[in-house]
Amino acid sequence: MRLSFVLTTAALAVAATSTQMLAQNTLAQRIAKAPDGVVRVQFKGRPLVCGDGRDMIGYRNALFAESFQSTGHWNAPTCVPGSVRVALLVADGRVMMLKSSVGNAWPIITERVTDLGTISSSEAATYFFSLVPQLERSARGHDKSRLLLPAVLADDPSALPRLISLARDDARLQETRRQAIQWIGLLGDSGVVPVLVEFARGGGAEPAGQEIDVDDDAPGKKGLGTVAMAALSMLDGGVGVPALIDLARTGTSGTRGAAVFWLGQTGDPRAFAALHGVIENPREDERIRAHAIFSMSHGDDTPDAEFAYLRGVYSRITSTKMKEAILMGMGEDESRGSAWLIEKARDTSEPVAMRKNALFWAGQKKSTPTKDLAAFYRATTSDELREHAIFVLSQRDDETAFNELMRIAREDSDKRMRSRAMFWLGQKDDPRVAKMIGDRVLR
Secondary structure, three states: OHHHHHHHHHHHHHHHHHHHHHHOOOHHHHHHHOOOEEEEEEEOEOOOOEEOOOOOEEEOOEEEOOOOEEEOOOOOOOOEEOOEEEEEEEEOOEEEEEEEEEOOOOOOOOOOEEEEEEOOHHHHHHHHHHHHHHHHHHOOOOOHHHOOHHHHHEOOOOHHHHHHHHHHOOOOOHHHHHHHHHHHHHHOOHHHHHHHHHHHOOOOOOOOOOOOOOOOOOOOOOHHHHHHHHHHHHOHHHOOHHHHHHHHHHOOHHHHHHHHHHHHOOOOHHHHHHHHHHHOOOOOOHHHHHHHHHHHHOOOOOOHHHHHHHHHHHOOOOOHHHHHHHHHHHHHOOOOHHHHHHHHHHOOOOOHHHHHHHHHHHHHOOOOOHHHHHHHHHHOOOHHHHHHHHHHHHOOOOHHHHHHHHHHHHHOOOHHHHHHHHHHHOOOOOHHHHHHHHHHHHO
């Protein structure tokens, strides 16, 4: 018994010593001790994380590549599951920048490499979150939209509380906080809705209360409040939709404008019903009502029934801005959009400006037959519409459009229309245009 006690005591002493040694040799310390060059680590990522082994990384509805970040539906056959790999550029014991990838093998590089092998996901999350304050301000040549990737892709449950702390930390850069809020939406569930609503309404850390410009050319892209509404729209199972509906009804004008935009991106029947209420509310700001139309027609999951709704409501709307939004939106309708736009362009009861608008968006739709645009030109008697039709034809690259412009330039009875067709043909690099001009000079 005494011998057993001695052996057990010795074993505990060795274990304690080993634990102390490991504690003194954390990942941060190992990286700091590495020689200048590249330090590599890899770890298990979350389920659904994929990549192409180079720059592209996907998780749920977010896709990161070398020069862009996309949120919504995406399709990338080369995005396959694998370990998360992080290469850190180290100089004088300090991390200067990092690059994350998923899957495949490490690339062959000329820099000196220190490979620390596979680490635990919890160790990875802890370390890479600790790097954020340093790298957000000093990482040279680093894409700040990818700064949080290694921390959040690690399969570790501590990410959400850490992301909430980052988002609320007014010492962090705006872009870091925006990315933190976005990832709350990608990783969270119904439990994070109050946090996101807090930001959306202007609560929490400043400057979440900044007003959002509802005339912004890229609605839904500015401010912490707006990115919080985007995060609500991304929560799995549509659990953020009721909060967005409430924000669209009760927020400030900027909040309502952003909320209706993100409602339209959810594809949720509850969201579409709420947008109908906004569109048909005469007491609502027409800019927000137009935003609701834009959102509904430009969502990834807008059903045909919603485009039919917009066509039906067009005649009941008096706002020019809202009518223009519907005409633009029909450019996204693959069922009846082209035919309806041509119909509106031919409608003599419509103002000329609206008819021109309808014709322009018809021309922008690839599915609109060019012969329908040419037929419109030949049928209309309005000089303003004829000239506009020439412009619309000039924006298409198919042979039918080119031949119609050549016909107008050669044969049209109106000298002004021949001149306009010739002008737009002159913008095209086609030897047939040069020959036609040469033939005219020689005549």
